[in-house]
Amino acid sequence: MKGFWIGKRTCGLDRAVRVLAVALVLASLLNGLPFWMRRVGLIDRTAYAQELATYCRTPRQSWWLPRSCEPYRRLPNQRYEGIDSNRLYQFSPLETPLKGFKYGVMAGLLLGSIVLALSRWSTPMPWRRLLPVVPLLVSLLVSVAISLQADGLELTLRCLPALLWIPLIPLAGWLTPPRRLQVLADALAVLVVLQLPFVLLETMRGLPMRFGGLPSPWLAGRLAGLLTLPNSLGVLVLVAAAFCTSVSQRRWQRWPLLLASLALVLVARSGTGLVGLGVLMVGLVGETLGHRLSPRRRRMAVAALVAGALTVAGVLMAGPRGPRALPQVLPKVLGRPSLFHSPLGRLKNVGDWITQPMPRQERLWGYGVTAGGSLAAAVQGNDPAHVEATDALPLLLLAQGGLVALASFYGLVLWCLIRDQGSRLFWAVLVLASLTMNITEVFPLGLVLAVMAARSLGLGSGGDGPGPGPGKTSGGHQVESLDPGDINAKRG
Amino acid sequence: MRGRRGSDRWAIAVVAAALGVAAAWLAALALVLLLAPINLDQPISVADLGDWAWRWGRLLAVLLAAAASLGPAPVAAPALVARQAGWALVVLVALASVAGLLAVVAVRLHLWGRDWGLPSPSGYGARLAAVGAAEVLGLPLAWLLALGLWRRRQPRP
Known part of the structure; x- marks a missing residue:
């Protein structure tokens, strides 16, 4: 009877994961939909027409479609200074619940997980495996305490x-058994594919926003799809592709997903996305070679791969004499002279932050959860006098939790990298992506990070180690990591 | 599913054919909606995409109907046929979108469309690539989906 009940509960958990996957896709769509609709002129049409009219006057007219300008030339007021980006980011009270839905999903998942953990209090917990997370939890508690003391309860709660x-x-x-990870991977793949038609429409109708101060003669120089920033789109598709290739058991899914990701990253002009996808593709080719070739041939193949990559890089870097020299092509592809400026450009700010004079307590523990983040900046009215939003995860961690948070997070990532061979590519790509933006604030990347960390730490498996990646076998048999409910159900 | 009567096979075949045509028409409709904003320099003809939908719709219908009902294996469940038709729709629109986005990149890099003399080469390139991808990939996609449906009907040892 007990086994039957646990079996039913396990089945219920599978259903809960499916509901979570649907909610995840829905929340992501609702989060960016109003912003996208404003950019392509489906809502707030008058403001869209006024802003587009800026691009209908010579010499800009030749850059855009002349016929599309005709209706806008008849507007009575032609004094347009440029695109009012702030207007695009302001949403009506009706849209607030749409954007807040993602926090509802996260809060619901956390509450559900707490209830589930409490209901399994008699099941032995892998306490030892939780140790790498403890410093990060302690850092969070201290940051919350600092914010409570400095900014009060309400502001702290709004930033949490x-x-x-x-x-x-x-x-x-409980989310880490392979079949549940597969559901989450499918949801992320759907999210990436859903971006495609939205981005294609934005290519044609999107307002030419000047992200990063880059002038763009194209109607939409950098595309953000259903995200709020082009770099968010690049990083989202990169991490989603890395997650899917690490946990998905549908091997056919890999390359189509990578192709879709590449198309999105190229039109988003995301330098980090492009570098990360390159790393991911090389890693996947290496992994495939590792599975199929003997050790000797594998070494030769890797040597040939490296030599080929270096040759191609050499030809591309040959400067103006090269056929499609990288220095010529990159500014057109990415809108910037250096490919590595995007992922590595913020490291200098991290160094500046660490070396600047400040009290030891703030250096070690940061300014609290009300500092640094985009959400913190938004709830405090985007006023730089109160808080300036950071644009890289190391900076965010330093601002909110100081050196302790920074060391705790990257220590955890390093631990996962060493411990879980099946998801090394995911963690490598995540580290790269973290250098260019606050990835934990891009929904649903925080959730993905938490689930992957739980998997790599082995928190859901019945065995001794982390759950295996796709195709990882033990003794020639497919290994399936089970949560305690599954094990009891099988025994029952 | 085993032991279905002949009338069931006919019913499944008709449903599969209808879903195949519907999937092709919906894909064409989605492409028209996606490509409508660039009906500016050289307007895209809705009739062209209608022709495309009818041509590939008939082929997809024949292939799905055959894959769902022919042979000694038990006929496919209607839900499975519907899922396969849904896949056809999603994959076609996704591939057309990818082709359009890659065309935009190619035009930006001046790899394509330098001599078109149009004020909006990227939009025109996106349109050409999206419609071309839908045209070229229709046949292999229809075969693959039908083959997948047929294989899923075969009794497993």
Whole structure:
């Protein structure tokens, strides 16, 4: 009877994961839909027409479609200074619940995971495996305490939703059996594919926003799809592709997903996305060679691969004499002279932050959860006098939790990298992506990070180690990591 | 599913054919909606995409109907046929979108469309690539989907 009941509960958990996957896709869509609709002129049409009219006057007219300008030339007021980006980011009270839905999903998942953990209090917990997360949890608690003391309860609570991924890590073990990870991977793949038609429409109708101060003669120089920034789109598709290739058991899914990701990254002009996809593709080719070739041939193949890559890089770097020299092509592809400026450009700011004089307590523990993040900046009115939003995860961690948070997070990532061979590519790509933006604030990357950390730490498996990646076998048999409910159900 | 009568096979075949035509028409409709904003320099003809939908729709219908009902294996469940038709729709629109986006990149890099003399070469390139991808990939996609449906009907040892 007991086994039957647990079996039913396990089945219920599978259903809960499917509901979570649908909610995840829905929340992501709702989060960016109003912003996208404003950019392509489906809502707020008058403002769209006024802003587009800027591009209908010579010499800009030749850059855009002349016929599309005809209706806008008849507008009575032609004094347009440029695109009012702030207007695009302001949403009506009706849209607030749409954007807040993602926090509802995260909070619901956290509460559900707590209830599930409490209901399994008699099941032995892998306490030892939780140790790598403890410093990050301690850092979060200290940051919350600092904010409570400095800014009060209300502001602290309003800034907390962006940090729910941290307490989720020790509780997300129930999401890590392979079939549940597969559901989450499918949801992320759907999210990437859904971006395609939206981005194609934005290519044709999107307002030419000047992200990063880059002048663009094209109607939409950098495309953000259903995200709020082009770099968010690049990083989202990169991490989603890395997650899917690491956990998905549908091997056919890999290359079509990577092709879709490449198309999106190229039109988003995301330098980090492009570098990350390159790393991912080389890693996947290496992994495939590793599975199929003997050690000797594998070494030769890797040597040939490296030599080929270096040759191609050499030809591309040959300068103006090369056929399609990188220095000529890159500014057109990415809108910037250097490919590595995007992922590595913020490291200098991290160094500046660490070396600037400040009290030891703030250096070690940061300014609290009300500092640094995009959400923190938004709830405080985007006023730089109160808080300036950071644009890289190391900076965010330093601002909110100081050196302790920075060391705790990257220590955890390093631990996962060493411990879980099946997801090394995911963690490598995540580290790269973290250097260019606050990835934990891009929904649903915080959730993905928490689930993957739980998997790599082995919090949901019945065995000794982390759950295996796709195709990882033990003794010639497919290994399936089970959560305690599954094990009891099988025994029952 | 085993032991279905002949009338069931006919019913499944008709449903599969109808879903195949519907999937092709919906894909064409989605492409028209996606490509409508660039009906500016050289307007895209809705009739062209209608022809495309009818041509590939008939082929997809024949292939799906055959894959769903012919042979000694038990006929496919209607839900499975519907899922396969849904896949046809999604994959076609996704491939057309990818082709359009890659065309935009190619035009930006001056790899394509330098001599078109149009004020909007990227939009025109996107349109050409999206419609071309839908045209070229229609046949292999229809075969693959039908083959997948047929294989899923075969009794497993």
